[in-house]
Amino acid sequence: MSETISSQPFSRRSLLKGMAAFSAAAVAANALAACAPSGAPTAAPAAEGASPLQGTVGDEMRGKSLELSLAVIAGWPPSQLPIEMFPSFAAAVKEKYGYDVTVRKTEAPFAALFQRVAPTLAAKSQEFNLIVSDSQWLGALAEPGWIIKADDVYAVNPELDLEPFSSLVVNTYQVYPDGSGQRWGFPQMPDTQGLFIRKDLVEDPAEQAAFEAKYGTKLPSTYDEFAELTIQEYEPIFEFFNRPDQEFYGTAAQYSKEYDFFSCAYHPYVYATGGDIWDPATGNVVDVLNTDANAAQLEYFRSLTKYMPPGYSDFTIGSMIDLFTQGKVFSAFNWLAVGLFMISPELEGKVMAVPHPKFIFPDGEKKVIGAMGGQPWVINAFNDDDHMRVCIDFLKWWYQDDTQAEFVSKGGLPWSKKGVEAEGFEESKPYTRAFKYMLEEGRSRDFWHLPEYAELLAVQQEAYSAFASGQVNDPKRVLDYIAGRQQQILFDKGRTQTAPPAELLELTLS
Amino acid sequence: MRSVHPAQPSADPMLLARRSPLRTFEESRFFSLTLLLPILIFFVALNVIPTLWMIGMSFYNYSLMSAAPPTFLGADNFVKIYNDSDLWSAFGRTFVFVVLAVGLETTLGVLLGFLFWGSSNMPGRRLALTLLFVPMVVTPVASGLFWRLIYEPTFGVANYLLQQISGQKIDFLTNIDWAFGAVLFVDIWMWTPFMILMTLAALGSVPKAELEAAEVDRLTAWQRLWHVIWPHGKFILMLGILLRTIDAYKTTDLVFLMTNGGPGNITELIALKLYRYAFASLNIGFSSALAVILLLIAIAFTSIYLWVLHLRRYREGV
Numbered sequence: 001m002s003e004t005i006s007s008q009p010f011s012r013r014s015l016l017k018g019m020a021a022f023s024a025a026a027v028a029a030n031a032l033a034a035c036a037p038s039g040a041p042t043a044a045p046a047a048e049g050a051s052p053l054q055g056t057v058g059d060e061m062r063g064k065s066l067e068l069s070l071a072v073i074a075g076w077p078p079s080q081l082p083i084e085m086f087p088s089f090a091a092a093v094k095e096k097y098g099y100d101v102t103v104r105k106t107e108a109p110f111a112a113l114f115q116r117v118a119p120t121l122a123a124k125s126q127e128f129n130l131i132v133s134d135s136q137w138l139g140a141l142a143e144p145g146w147i148i149k150a151d152d153v154y155a156v157n158p159e160l161d162l163e164p165f166s167s168l169v170v171n172t173y174q175v176y177p178d179g180s181g182q183r184w185g186f187p188q189m190p191d192t193q194g195l196f197i198r199k200d201l202v203e204d205p206a207e208q209a210a211f212e213a214k215y216g217t218k219l220p221s222t223y224d225e226f227a228e229l230t231i232q233e234y235e236p237i238f239e240f241f242n243r244p245d246q247e248f249y250g251t252a253a254q255y256s257k258e259y260d261f262f263s264c265a266y267h268p269y270v271y272a273t274g275g276d277i278w279d280p281a282t283g284n285v286v287d288v289l290n291t292d293a294n295a296a297q298l299e300y301f302r303s304l305t306k307y308m309p310p311g312y313s314d315f316t317i318g319s320m321i322d323l324f325t326q327g328k329v330f331s332a333f334n335w336l337a338v339g340l341f342m343i344s345p346e347l348e349g350k351v352m353a354v355p356h357p358k359f360i361f362p363d364g365e366k367k368v369i370g371a372m373g374g375q376p377w378v379i380n381a382f383n384d385d386d387h388m389r390v391c392i393d394f395l396k397w398w399y400q401d402d403t404q405a406e407f408v409s410k411g412g413l414p415w416s417k418k419g420v421e422a423e424g425f426e427e428s429k430p431y432t433r434a435f436k437y438m439l440e441e442g443r444s445r446d447f448w449h450l451p452e453y454a455e456l457l458a459v460q461q462e463a464y465s466a467f468a469s470g471q472v473n474d475p476k477r478v479l480d481y482i483a484g485r486q487q488q489i490l491f492d493k494g495r496t497q498t499a500p501p502a503e504l505l506e507l508t509l510s
Numbered sequence: 511m512r513s514v515h516p517a518q519p520s521a522d523p524m525l526l527a528r529r530s531p532l533r534t535f536e537e538s539r540f541f542s543l544t545l546l547l548p549i550l551i552f553f554v555a556l557n558v559i560p561t562l563w564m565i566g567m568s569f570y571n572y573s574l575m576s577a578a579p580p581t582f583l584g585a586d587n588f589v590k591i592y593n594d595s596d597l598w599s600a601f602g603r604t605f606v607f608v609v610l611a612v613g614l615e616t617t618l619g620v621l622l623g624f625l626f627w628g629s630s631n632m633p634g635r636r637l638a639l640t641l642l643f644v645p646m647v648v649t650p651v652a653s654g655l656f657w658r659l660i661y662e663p664t665f666g667v668a669n670y671l672l673q674q675i676s677g678q679k680i681d682f683l684t685n686i687d688w689a690f691g692a693v694l695f696v697d698i699w700m701w702t703p704f705m706i707l708m709t710l711a712a713l714g715s716v717p718k719a720e721l722e723a724a725e726v727d728r729l730t731a732w733q734r735l736w737h738v739i740w741p742h743g744k745f746i747l748m749l750g751i752l753l754r755t756i757d758a759y760k761t762t763d764l765v766f767l768m769t770n771g772g773p774g775n776i777t778e779l780i781a782l783k784l785y786r787y788a789f790a791s792l793n794i795g796f797s798s799a800l801a802v803i804l805l806l807i808a809i810a811f812t813s814i815y816l817w818v819l820h821l822r823r824y825r826e827g828v
Contacts, residue, residue, distance in 0.1 A: 115792070257774075451576060454792070469684055469685070469772065510775075
């Protein structure tokens with residue numbers, strides 16, 4: 001008997017039983033895992049009377065070991081620097097407060113990071129303790145109560161409340177609703193628009209002579225000369241260096257449908273009409289965005305593509321870096337925050353960054369209002385006390401002079417008055433002078449901090465892309481299409497009392 | 511020596527008396543249910559409940575961008591979809607995409623399938639088949655990315671070759687005249703192997719005896735195809751067409767990676783629209799309503815598939 005049984009150690013039935021038991025165990029394990037709190041936070045008793053928003057104030061964190069989860073923007077170098085510099089923070093708090101902290105990085109591209117973060121916050125999870133948010137997401141994060149109000153943190157940590165270089169910093173990275181003065185974000189890195197130019201070419205005597213011979217005027221070659229040019233005055237220069245037969249082009253700008261690329265590149269042209277993309281006071285888009293003046297500017301903005309390489313309607317921030325560093329363009333419109341990456345070793349000493357070209361405004365003044373880039377930090381409101389303390393400790397370390405100096409030396413940009421006005425900052429990098437210029441009062445501005453940002457943006461990016469690619473060639477129709485749909489979104493959300501005209505909603509891009 | 515044979519458990523009364531409760535359970539009808547339980551739990555938790563939840567949500571105004579609780583809207587989301595001209599355009603584009611993609615994949619797949627079927631002695635046939643199936647097994651994300659690079663106007667291989675031949679370059683993915691075709695081409699490149707596979711399976715289902723009889727009877731190629739091969743192979747081929755139709759209708763990743771729906775909305779297929787409403791705008795109510803409509807269309811396709819299977823059973827007298 002035993003002989004027969006032992007000859008079949010694993011019968012089919014036994015195998016099935018085993019599989020069933022294993023499956024049941026797996027289900028139970030998964031169910032238990034799902035029930036466990038995310039990150040298994042352990043609520044530590046707070047120090048007597050100390051708010052976690054103060055950070056660590058005594059020995060309450062001593063001996064503890066935890067992980068700080070940071071959500072950052074992928075492919076965006078300024079967003080990566082806090083991760084790179086994190087070991088210094090870990091060493092500092094170990095020495096000062098006696099706790100161990102490691103960092104967990106989660107990253108996603110600009111368009112995807114909010115999608116990654118929002119569902120976890122909606123679920124009141126502390127999966128991400130500290131988040132590098134894009135400036136336009138402030139409303140979407142603040143309105144549902146997902147993030148800590150920065151004012152509450154400043155109230156107990158006045159040393160964090162540094163004086164900003166200009167009101168642009170506060171209005172872009174901190175305040176929601178616009179004009180309310182309520183601060184939610186902590187500036188991580190400011191950013192402004194500029195134009196990167198091949199300095200070696202404009203300083204080349206042969207090029208200068210050829211330009212003068214062709215246009216009867218001197219080729220600008222210094223920062224001061226370029227900084228005063230209007231976009232129309234740039235055109236002969238773009239045209240001069242546009243040499244398609246040599247696969248070298250006059251300029252490149254961002255016309256991509258992705259995220260806010262086209263919008264940010266085009267908005268300075270809107271502001272130049274003295275116009276706007278919406279009226280924050282009434283919530284109206286119709287008759288604000290879809291004006292003849294804005295349509296003419298849209299047409300003009302597209303006309304600049306004649307100086308650009310093929311494929312311009314797909315150009316992103318990355319395309320600017322690739323085209324410029326590969327020597328395929330004379331100039332490129334890009335964010336000054338990526339200045340370090342626009343200058344490859346081969347281009348060292350051959351690049352100059354200047355402010356965004358100027359416009360002649362309706363009042364006759366020659367000036368520029370660029371789009372603001374950059375990001376704030378925001379703190380997850382659902383952090384447990386320990387993680388909240390570490391977040392505040394991190395920000396206190398981040399805003400220290402030496403940390404900021406290291407950040408700037410690695411390619412970051414400062415936002416405080418002290419940082420921007422530090423001696424030697426303007427000359428420290430080829431792009432810092434232009435950055436400072438564009439961060440001055442009234443020279444740049446951000447758009448929409450509304451929770452409906454993603455919906456509003458998707459509408460206009462698709463329509464602008466249709467125009468950039470030639471799917472629709474009537475700029476007024478494109479703006480009408482956008483205005484109608486954006487007005488509907490804002491009307492549905494109660495941000496405006498005016499419903500969009502039906503005829504605008506009937507427009508399509510086909 | 512006596513052996514215990516599992517097939518004769520009742521032969522020995524002693525053994526019957528010693529039958530364990532576990533054995534009794536194994537023989538009861540609950541045993542099979544217990545075995546099914548894990549997968550049922552997963553099915554209900556990950557499929558049934560979310561689907562019911564989605565159907566429920568489609569009648570609500572609910573956005574993850576707001577702290578406000580869901581508010582009941584009735585059929586408003588569906589009315590909004592009905593009145594949205596952009597969504598109708600996307601449905602139209604998707605229809606054109608599905609018809610062209612599946613039509614061309616089927617045509618090419620059948621032709622190549624016959625070619626391989628009739629070349630069983632060809633040297634390197636196995637290697638050629640393996641290489642031909644590679645596009646099908648590559649993830650659409652990888653395919654989308656490297657085709658994007660191939661099409662790239664500045665350094666892409668396609669444009670390099672094109673320039674060598676014609677002296678011109680084409681912005682395949684950003685030109686409104688080429689973008690749709692460029693994406694369609696990649697889909698055809700990816701999924702024609704699947705139709706080859708289905709064709710080979712269909713041809714393999716034809717009884718050898720009937721083929722030999724057709725040869726003895728000196729049937730022409732067309733007669734052989736129509737009277738012998740088609741009656742046997744058509745069910746598998748139609749199954750392939752239906753599976754591809756359902757799959758092409760859901761195309762998202764490839765388009766997202768290659769063109770992001772652009773330029774403009776030239777390649778914005780309906781599944782990509784749904785993705786944007788759900789995961790970019792986080793408009794859960796509206797996207798649920800759209801998803802319900804897409805689900806109904808998918809169910810319609812599946813019903814056709816089930817009908818075809820039923821037809822096969824009917825014809826075969828099963």
